[in-house]
Each structure stands twice: as C-alpha cells, then as structure tokens.
Amino acid sequence: MIHTSTYKLENMEMRQMYANTLLELAKANPNVVALEADLMSAISTNKIIKEIPDQLINCGIMEANMIGVASGLSLTGKIPFVHTFGQFATRRAFDQLFISGAYAKTNIKILGSDAGVSAEHNGGTHMAFEDLGLVRLIPNAKVYEVSDSTMLGYLLRKIEKEYGIHYIRTIRKNSVKLYDEREVFETGKGKVLREGGDVTIIASGIMVAESLKAADLLKEQGVEATVIDMFSIKPIDKELIVKYATKTKAVVTAENHNVIGGLGSAVAEVLSEHCPTRMRRIGVKEQFGQVGKMDYLMEFYKLTATDIAEEARELSLDK
Numbered sequence: 001m002i003h004t005s006t007y008k009l010e011n012m013e014m015r016q017m018y019a020n021t022l023l024e025l026a027k028a029n030p031n032v033v034a035l036e037a038d039l040m041s042a043i044s045t046n047k048i049i050k051e052i053p054d055q056l057i058n059c060g061i062m063e064a065n066m067i068g069v070a071s072g073l074s075l076t077g078k079i080p081f082v083h084t085f086g087q088f089a090t091r092r093a094f095d096q097l098f099i100s101g102a103y104a105k106t107n108i109k110i111l112g113s114d115a116g117v118s119a120e121h122n123g124g125t126h127m128a129f130e131d132l133g134l135v136r137l138i139p140n141a142k143v144y145e146v147s148d149s150t151m152l153g154y155l156l157r158k159i160e161k162e163y164g165i166h167y168i169r170t171i172r173k174n175s176v177k178l179y180d181e182r183e184v185f186e187t188g189k190g191k192v193l194r195e196g197g198d199v200t201i202i203a204s205g206i207m208v209a210e211s212l213k214a215a216d217l218l219k220e221q222g223v224e225a226t227v228i229d230m231f232s233i234k235p236i237d238k239e240l241i242v243k244y245a246t247k248t249k250a251v252v253t254a255e256n257h258n259v260i261g262g263l264g265s266a267v268a269e270v271l272s273e274h275c276p277t278r279m280r281r282i283g284v285k286e287q288f289g290q291v292g293k294m295d296y297l298m299e300f301y302k303l304t305a306t307d308i309a310e311e312a313r314e315l316s317l318d319k
Contacts (some may be wrong), residue, residue, distance in 0.1 A: 009174040010149050017149040017168075019044035019113060021156045022081060022266060026052045031077060032160065035070055037063045037084040041173065045083070063088040067096040067108070074106035079160060083121070086112030086169060087128035094134055102165045103140045109159050109166045115145070115205055117297035118171035118255035119289065127289020133261020135167040136234050142187060143234040143264070143268045145169040145204040145255075150179040151231060158185070169205065178211035178229070186237040192244075196224030199316040200244040200251045201308060204230050206264050207254040207282070210298075213305035214254075214312060221309075223316050236266050250315045251279040255309050259283035278310045278318070 012020075022045065026032045034056045040046040049056045059066040063084050070080035082089065089112040090097065101108050112131050118126040135143050142164065146152040152170060159166040178193070185191075192210070194215050203211040208229045215225040226244050230236065245251050250269065253264040264281035271277045284301050298304050 001046060004094065008208070010177045012149045013173045014146070014149050014152055014170050014175060015042070015044040015113070015172045016276070017152050018083070018156070018199065019048050021153045023051060023269055024049040025157065025160050025197045026055045029079065029160070030055070032079045032081065033057065033073055035059055035066050035082045036081055037061055037066050037088065039140070043083050057240040064093040064096045067093045068100050069317055070108045071096075071100040071104055071106045075104070075107055079107060079109070080216045081111065083111040083113065085114040085122075085126055085128070086131040087126060089167070090131040091128065092133045095268070097135075097165070098138055102141060106165070107163045108165055110165070112167060112308060113168050113172045115169045115171050115305065116171070116284070117289075117294055117301065118206065118256070120294055123291040124289035128256040129284045130261060130285075131167075131288060132233055132257050132263070133168060133265065134307075136261065136266065138165060141165040141167060141234065143167050143169075144231055147205055147208040147229055147231060148175045148178040150181055150183060151185055152265055154183070154185050159189075171206060175206065178208065181264060185231065188232050188237055190232065190237040190240045191229040192226065193229055194227040195227065197224060198223045199312045200226045200228065200248045201254060201312055202228045202230050202263065202267055203239065203254040204250060205256050207256055207303065210303065210305045211254050211308055214308035217305060218312055221313060223313050225312055230263060230267070233263055233266055236270065238270050238274065241267055241270045245275045247275040248316075249277060250312075251277050252315060253279065254282040254303070256303060257283055259285055264270045278311055278315060280315055282308050282311060
C-alpha cells in the first residue's frame with residue numbers, strides 16, 4: 001500500500017534494514033555469509049558482527065578481492081552477501097564480477113549503497129551514476145533499485161533463495177515510506193502507484209518519491225500522470241511499459257543515474273522495439289559527481305519533482 005499524501009521519511013534507515021535482514025537470514029541459514037570492504041559502520045553491519053562472528057568477513061579496502069572471495073565461497077556452497085559503495089561494487093570490481101562471478105556461474109548477492117547523489121560529501125569519486133548500466137551488461141544478472149526499506153527487506157529475503165548474480169542499488173539512510181509490510185515485489189514487475197491518462201512517469205529509487213510529488217504538481221496544472229515504480233531494472237516489465245505507453249502516448253523516465261545505460265535506456269529499448277512512443281529521460285547527462293548536500297545535487301543535476309513535472313507537462317502537451 002502506498003502513502004501518497006504525506007511523503008514521510010521512514011523510521012528505519014536502509015542500512016538498518018540491511019543489517020537486520022542479514023542477521024535474520026544468517027541466523028536461519030549457516031550458509032549465508034556477509035562480506036564487507038571496510039564499510040561495516042557505514043552499512044550498520046558492525047552492530048551485528050558479535051551475533052554472527054563466523055558469518056561476517058571484513059575483506060578490507062580490496063573490493064575486487066572481495067568479489068573473488070565471494071565467488072570462491074559460492075563454489076563451496078555458501079551464499080555470499082557482498083556490500084560496498086555502488087561504484088566500488090561495479091566500476092572498480094567489474095572484471096571480477098563479470099568473470100569470477102557471472103562467467104563462473106556463481107551465486108552472489110551484491111548491495112551497492114550510496115547510490116548517485118546520495119553519496120553527498122563523499123564526492124565525485126564515490127558517486128556512481130553508471131552502476132546500473134554496468135551490471136545490466138552482465139548476462140543473466142538481476143538488477144534492482146529499491147525505493148524504500150520495506151522493499152529492500154523483501155528483496156533480500158527473496159534473492160537469498162534464488163541462485164545467481166543479484167545487484168541491489170540503494171541509498172544508505174532514510175527514504176520516503178511508500179509500502180507497507182504486506183507488499184509483494186516480483187522480479188520483472190513494476191508497481192503502479194498512481195493512475196493518470198496524460199503522461200506516464202517511470203522511476204526508480206529516490207526518484208519514485210520525486211515522481212509522486214511531480215504528479216501532484218502536474219495535477220494542479222490539469223495534467224494527470226501515471227507513476228510507476230520500476231524497481232526491477234533487469235528483467236524489466238515490458239508489458240507494463242507498453243500498456244501505459246499505449247494509454248498515455250507519452251513516457252518520462254526518472255533516475256538518480258546516468259541517462260545512458262540505466263532505467264531510461266532500458267525503457268527506451270522496450271519502447272523502440274515494441275511501442276515507439278514520445279519519451280524524455282530525467283537523469284544525469286554527461287556529468288561526473290561532485291561534493292554537495294543532496295538537495296543541492298538534486299537541483300544541480302535537474303532531478304527534482306519540478307524538473308520531472310516540467311518535462312512531463314511539455315511532453316503531454318506535445319502529443
């Protein structure tokens with residue numbers, strides 16, 4: 001169930017949900033092993049290590065090696081959950097993830113945190129705008145971007161039972177509360193959070209809440225927007241995309257990521273092959289990350305509800 005009227009922050013941070021769920025899984029299954037690259041305090045696993053000392057390994061600041069360790073653990077029957085910041089999990093360790101991980105048909109669950117502008121003061125070197133695109137390139141990899149902690153907890157429990165390479169992209173701290181604990185999140189299926197006949201906004205991660213705010217702004221201007229949470233980036237919900245593109249004849253994607261390679265590209269691929277539709281992509285365009293508070297960065301990269309609403313309104317009127 002969605003809470004569209006208040007847009008309140010959750011009581012539980014994403015990192016707390018990760019640590020709590022990991023502890024739950026590790027206690028229930030001795031084969032679950034968590035790997036960290038010297039970021040235990042950043043993701044709150046330092047709070048659970050005393051309870052599962054033999055199932056939590058700090059590999060140090062050696063992300064590529066950590067993926068190799070995870071691959072080896074997988075081949076012995078373990079279920080490794082790997083965490084580091086998104087750019088280190090993908091950009092820095094891509095060859096190990098591709099060859100030692102996916103090519104070797106291993107079973108690794110990766111959490112890439114500090115997604116996009118949420119890296120804030122860690123700055124450009126730590127601000128991944130390309131991680132979704134990189135992991136989408138890996139054959140058979142499953143790629144998600146979570147929009148609230150309820151979704152994160154659900155997906156962690158889900159992928160623990162599913163073999164293969166899974167990448168979950170997330171922020172570390174608070175998100176807007178969107179779903180209650182009864183919600184189900186299927187791989188390859190998006191969530192329609194709001195119905196409207198003039199334009200479809202397809203978003204992921206922190207941009208889902210921004211898109212709901214944009215829909216409120218559009219309504220004041222007489223434009224009714226559908227808002228879809230496309231948390232499953234790969235596989236993506238082709239049927240849902242085509243259904244609403246056919247209905248509204250205008251699609252806007254919104255992502256805290258480069259417009260190349262991520263959600264916008266994935267949606268454009270579906271539309272170009274199955275339902276050519278006018279569309280625009282909200283996201284980072286030919287820019288690197290930088291130091292700054294999240295509000296400033298959202299404005300700088302034109303990721304705000306106002307930016308989404310402006311593009312959506314123009315597109316809906318230009319059909």
